[in-house]
Amino acid sequence: MSDQTVLEVEDVRTEFQTARGVVRAVDGVSLSLRAGETLGIVGESGSGKSVLGRTIMGLITTGHTTQVHGSVRIAGQDVHASSPKERRRLWGSEVAMVFQDPMTSLNPVKRVGTHITEALRLHLGLDKKAAAERAIDLLRQVGIPEPARRMSQFPHELSGGMRQRVVIAMALCCDPKLLIADEPTTALDVTVQKQILDLLTSLAESRQMATILISHDLGAVAGRTDRVQVMYAGRVVERSATGEVFEGPRHPYTEGLLASIPRLSDPPHTTLRAIVGSPPNMANPPDGCRFAPRCPYVQDRCRTEQPELLEIGVRRTSHVAACHYPLPDVDTAGDAAPPRAALAEEIS
């Protein structure tokens, strides 16, 4: 793994003006990513994962109903300070995105081949023939059988898994340094999800791409990422090495999230430890800690004072959490350890 920093995000805030008020979809997120490193972002729907991904891409730009604050630098270039033209060059070559639903992220009236060749021709200046050859090669790399024949097919003629492979090929065509995959398997059939995740992981590894894997499925992220970032209501609540987060979550929300997943090893009819309530209205989030209304450990202080994202790690790796009363570390907690360890084994 090289030390080269590919992505630097500093205090990014993305706000939308809506009829119900200002929605801070992303509220003060900072992170950095090195080449070859994989970051998982998890959280419930509406927690700001997609908006963060799109803000990093620069697909969300300041406009009359949208405000983006803070800075995003990809390979040293500030995305939001760039001109539209520079940004397009960035999109072609430095950063690419895989979207959730391959049904809707391919143009239904365009042939599979065109989706890939047009970017190759625009960014690499290849001629028609060279672009087609390269596209076929890419399709083969993402595991599409009979790539030459697929080139002239329309997206609807392919199955969901094959379509997502095309989307991945499209994203890889100009060798990006950073890949953002926004719920790449959520819309797919259970039997193909794992294959697509495995494909992404192996491509990221062989190409030394920095990768952000966004998902609401903790199982998809566990074991595939170096670090995990848990988001709640637009903010990062916890971030650390993947194993550490799953084995010993320090933030009450992460703990609740892990506990609410039914586990295959549990006997039937095990009562799940659900988190009570539902995520806050983003146009009017609670004061203090945003998780306070649902937190089993809530104290008075939590309702008034917003917790900072602070280093609470006890090992070499960084472990940050935004909680006034973080849960004890597994190793120092004594009795609390065994059930968590069992849980982590199951998840990862």
Add this chain to the structure above:
Amino acid sequence: MAGSGTAHLRPEQAPVLTVDDMVVEFPVGRGQKVHAVSGLSLDLLAGETLGILGESGCGKSTAGRAVMQLPSPTSGRVRLGERELTGLTSRPLRKARSRMQMIMQDPTSSLNPRRKVKDLVTEGLAIWGFEGTKQEKEELVRETLSAVGLDPDVVWDRRPHELSGGQCQRVCIARALMMNPEVLICDEPVSALDVSVQAQILNLLERTKERYDLSMVFIAHDVSVVKNISDRVMVLYLGKTCEVIPSGRIDSDAAHPYTQMLLASIPGAGDRELSDSAAAVELPSPLDPPSGCRFRTRCPLATERCAAEEPELREVRPGQYVACHHPIIEE
């Protein structure tokens, strides 16, 4: 003889719901038809939850709807207790159907957006022929709303778009409960929900089942979810039954290669081996399903026999039935 067998049925235990050799086909023109469900048999004992598992397009929803007679199956019999549903005329059918209620995957779109929660939940009473004063009616609605974990005073006058997905699903459950059903058919009721809300709804369904003496058919594609809520799991593939297994043993004892594939596909399933080639092959067209065993085009264990001869469900261990010529059973 083309059926998947009936070895797993338990007529002697007086099931509340029995489905016998049910076939659902959709003509799609030019003499072709989609074989959505082919010879499905199942039964449901009082208080039991039957999980139905399978990937997209394998006929889970179609089977659930055909049990409700929405629409009636192409052939086969559906019995609710002693009552034969197939062949009933529309009025008695409506009455019988109200003893079964269905919960759908997308909670928001299965509620009329223009109606308030109180009306959505009350309307069933009229259909069912509830006789009581207006006050009794309201009391019953409030009680049911509380039972599904909604504060009646808060949601009473709200419309679906003012509720979250989880709350909408609770309204759907309350609405179903108002009909006083015996059987609840849940078609992927938690697939559209977040994990934290999914856990709430799963717990709620479990509690509701106890409190209202329900039997449940629970359709889903997530093995862990199905295992959590069911007593017995039935695995479907292309409209046919692969395996029926007590849910507590699904992860350890599954003997059908397709069940194994589903288990291996769980993203966090660790080292469970997934034959890449098997999963990569696409679901064959339901217009022209493979001969013999329908799973053979993707099955790593397929032999010539599998193409020639359709496997029948047979008991491989007590309570576990498998339709496969070469079940995976370690002695």
Add this chain to the structure above:
Amino acid sequence: MSRRLVLRLGELVAVLLLVSFGVFMMVSLMPGDPAVAVLGEGHTAEEYAAKRTELGLDGNVFARYVEWLGNALTGDLGRSLVPPENDVVGRVLAALPVSVELATMGLLMALLLAIPLAMWSASHEGGLVDRAIGASMFAILSVPSFLGGLLLIAIFANGLGWFPRAQWVRFGDSPLDNLYHAFLPALTIALMELALFTRVLRNDLLVTLHEDYILAARAKGMPPLRILLRDALRPSSFSLVTLLGISLGRLIGSTVIVEYLFALPGMGSLVIKSANQGDFPMVQGAVLLIAAIYVVINAGIDLSYGYLDPRTRRAHA
């Protein structure tokens, strides 16, 4: 493929038959006595009756329809009742090119304006440009078309003298002159249709622009204009194409106001004049032709969906 085409053709023939019957019946039931129309007022009842017999109006309506249809199929639509008793086919064929040209040219001009306006509008959703275009389109919609035509005449013909009014040069005689003379009337038509086209295309484009594949195209670094043209336009054009088919069919028979303003010898004026004179063979012939064109155009539109959306191709294959 061929099977589908055959089916489509069968459908087409059935619709045309139905339409022809409708046209025949409608015109037969038109108020006014054709005999009076031919002979004029002040004749005896016997004379009128004799004329009716001569015109073949005595028999059963259905028998007359069958005979008329039979003749129509051989290209004979009868003769006009009004002196100089022209051949109906001849008159209709003389008027048709004028209407077709006006309608086509008008629609092309409308499209030429509407597509860029809609694209500009949609890509600045909610912005000043979008609202300004929306408001202007609304203003145009609310101006009655004859006023628009009068305004164009007042400015460009009478005021600036750039274009002639009240004259028609046949395309065959002088193509350039023909286009020159058709410009103002066609522009009047274009303005009539422009607002609706722009509105419909803008709204469809907006929906498309919110699709993930547009986001994906942007994320590939495609330039915005190229995305609009190559990715968004085609999937957004269903409503517009449908509207286009309806407009073209409709305009061929109903450019009356424009024909009147510019004194052009088109189908609209022909039908109105003949109807006023009780010249029923002429009305029947003209309306039949208009209806047939309408039906054929819309069948063509239906087929074009296959080009616009490859998904519908397989659905019927």
